[in-house]
Amino acid sequence: MEDVRRCKLTELGALGVIGIGGMLGVTFVDVIRRVIMTARGR
Numbered sequence: 001m002e003d004v005r006r007c008k009l010t011e012l013g014a015l016g017v018i019g020i021g022g023m024l025g026v027t028f029v030d031v032i033r034r035v036i037m038t039a040r041g042r
Helices: 002-041
Strands: none
16 A cells, blocks of 8 residues: 555656646746857857
């Protein structure tokens, strides 16, 4: 029973991380692009 609970918790945790990562991923990529653009601009 504990193994099943752990599996479900890890699955929910992974989905949560992916969901948050997807939301932050877009902004994170934009930040990286801006940094690269400013680095090239100089």
